[in-house]
Amino acid sequence: MSTVIRNGTIVTADLSWKADVLIEGGRIAAIGEGLVGDEVLDASGCYVMPGGIDPHTHLEMPFMGTYSADDFESGTRAALAGGTTMVVDFALPSPGQGLMDALQMWDNKSGRAHCDYSFHMAVTWWGEQVFDEMAAVVDRGITSFKHFMAYKGALMVNDDELFASFRRVGDLGGIALVHAENGDVVAELSARLLAEGNVGPEAHAYSRPPQVEGEATNRAIMVADMAGVPLYVVHVSCEDSHEAIRRARSQGKRVWGEPLIQHLTLDESEYFHPDWDHAARRVMSPPFRNKLHQDSLWAGLQSGSLSVVATDHCAFTTEQKRYGVGDFTRIPNGTGGLEDRMPMLWTHGVATGRLTPNEFVAVTSTNIAKILGMYPKKGAVLVGSDADLVVWDPEAEKTISAGSQQSAIDYNVFEGQKVKGLPRFTLTRGVVAVTEGKLDSREGHGEFVARAPRGTVNRALSAWKELTAPRPVERSGIPASGV
Ligand code: DUC
Ligand code: ZN
Ligand code: ZN
Numbered sequence: 054m055s056t057v058i059r060n061g062t063i064v065t066a067d068l069s070w071k072a073d074v075l076i077e078g079g080r081i082a083a084i085g086e087g088l089v090g091d092e093v094l095d096a097s098g099c100y101v102m103p104g105g106i107d108p109h110t111h112l113e114m115p116f117m118g119t120y121s122a123d124d125f126e127s128g129t130r131a132a133l134a135g136g137t138t139m140v141v142d143f144a145l146p147s148p149g150q151g152l153m154d155a156l157q158m159w160d161n162k163s164g165r166a167h168c169d170y171s172f173h174m175a176v177t178w179w180g181e182q183v184f185d186e187m188a189a190v191v192d193r194g195i196t197s198f199k200h201f202m203a204y205k206g207a208l209m210v211n212d213d214e215l216f217a218s219f220r221r222v223g224d225l226g227g228i229a230l231v232h233a234e235n236g237d238v239v240a241e242l243s244a245r246l247l248a249e250g251n252v253g254p255e256a257h258a259y260s261r262p263p264q265v266e267g268e269a270t271n272r273a274i275m276v277a278d279m280a281g282v283p284l285y286v287v288h289v290s291c292e293d294s295h296e297a298i299r300r301a302r303s304q305g306k307r308v309w310g311e312p313l314i315q316h317l318t319l320d321e322s323e324y325f326h327p328d329w330d331h332a333a334r335r336v337m338s339p340p341f342r343n344k345l346h347q348d349s350l351w352a353g354l355q356s357g358s359l360s361v362v363a364t365d366h367c368a369f370t371t372e373q374k375r376y377g378v379g380d381f382t383r384i385p386n387g388t389g390g391l392e393d394r395m396p397m398l399w400t401h402g403v404a405t406g407r408l409t410p411n412e413f414v415a416v417t418s419t420n421i422a423k424i425l426g427m428y429p430k431k432g433a434v435l436v437g438s439d440a441d442l443v444v445w446d447p448e449a450e451k452t453i454s455a456g457s458q459q460s461a462i463d464y465n466v467f468e469g470q471k472v473k474g475l476p477r478f479t480l481t482r483g484v485v486a487v488t489e490g491k492l493d494s495r496e497g498h499g500e501f502v503a504r505a506p507r508g509t510v511n512r513a514l515s516a517w518k519e520l521t522a523p524r525p526v527e528r529s530g531i532p533a534s535g536v
């Protein structure tokens with residue numbers, strides 16, 4: 054069976070042109086004019102783009118005394134409904150648990166995925182076993198390792214562990230990821246806020262000011278540079294961390310920054326909403342920021358100093374959020390966004406003139422496919438690429454509402470937002486999963502995507518190594534003691 058997508062304009066990260074796309078065996082078989090296939094999808098008035106890749110999700114993740122509510126089944130349904138055809142989730146060993154053991158757990162959960170997926174491996178503790186198993190993880194095609202600089206007493210790693218792990222990742226040709234917040238300062242500020250009686254969701258924002266993120270981002274960049282490893286900073290929410298990333302990039306360091314659609318479009322006023330549930334539902338780390346920080350993130354996407362838009366999809370129900378009534382530090386951190394990332398970014402980015410359609414493709418798909426070593430299997434419209442495609446209708450509109458979403462939770466942080474720009478069709482490896490808002494996807498269709506290491510030549514090295522390479526110094530005399 055073959056499928057042809059007709060009458061559309063192909064939009065990739067660098068080009069736009071009118072052509073048909075022929076799909077056979079789940080891959081793109083031909084691109085050109087007048088192609089014929091068994092099934093025809095009409096893309097008149099639409100853009101034919103690489104399907105979105107969300108490189109930052111937490112599906113069915115054990116966290117803060119509960120599990121995130123969307124699993125690989127509902128999460129990947131949500132992804133497809135919004136034009137995202139691949140997710141990269143975090144395999145998260147509990148402290149003391151082996152990496153391969155955690156990977157087995159994530160393998161089991163992901164069997165229900167409706168679209169393709171891959172994993173990052175989290176390094177939540179350090180020891181010989183972790184060091185050894187990292188090689189086996191890379192052999193499995195997982196070449197990105199995530200480090201939490203926050204969540205003290207749970208997931209956080211200290212600087213000695215960070216440096217050791219970064220060096221190991223660099224030697225294996227992988228890439229280091231960081232959640233960059235100073236966990237010691239957050240713990241201290243949180244304790245003080247609680248002691249002063251600040252227990253509501255708004256205190257969450259006070260406990261994690263932008264400096265907390267800026268400091269950790271700077272530190273991670275410097276540690277990565279000394280370790281010789283490329284660095285990807287997840288959920289960049291403010292100018293303080295963006296500035297550090299801009300500077301590192303201008304110095305030739307291989308550092309990338311990932312803002313989230315939530316931080317681009319929602320601000321800190323959400324935490325001052327009089328309804329406790331409303332505010333708590335928006336508690337995530339880092340928290341939403343003010344307009345100046347939002348402008349900085351948009352500027353970064355425009356100039357290229359920020360590379361990828363993700364979601365950190367980590368959805369909790371209102372009931373779960375209420376674990377934190379009377380103590381904001383117990384509100385499970387996380388928001389949804391998988392279904393809304395592409396329409397929200399199109400509406401607030403492309404329709405407003407901030408981003409071109411090509412830039413939209415770059416930051417939702419192509420850039421991360423390259424960074425993570427899966428281009429052009431993913432993130433491309435090329436002969437031989439997987440037919441993970443979205444036929445994007447820039448005129449289609451809807452109002453976002455929890456009542457019609459795929460996610461398992463009972464609300465949506467974008468509730469009531471009007472979006473313009475939606476998938477007419479979403480295809481996962483050639484199979485049509487969405488037609489004009491109607492989902493027809495299959496549980497278990499998704500396959501694991503193994504990724505290639507970047508190689509050690511691509512290290513994030515500045516001149517540091519050369520300048521500090523140990524050189525023995527010839528000395529003639531021995532100084533007198535007891536000066
Ligand atoms: N931040 C969140 O809000 N949720 C999951 C983990 C994280 O870092
Ligand atoms: Zn994080
Ligand atoms: Zn509300």
Ligand code: ZN
Nearest residue numbers: 109110111365
């Ligand atoms: Zn996350």
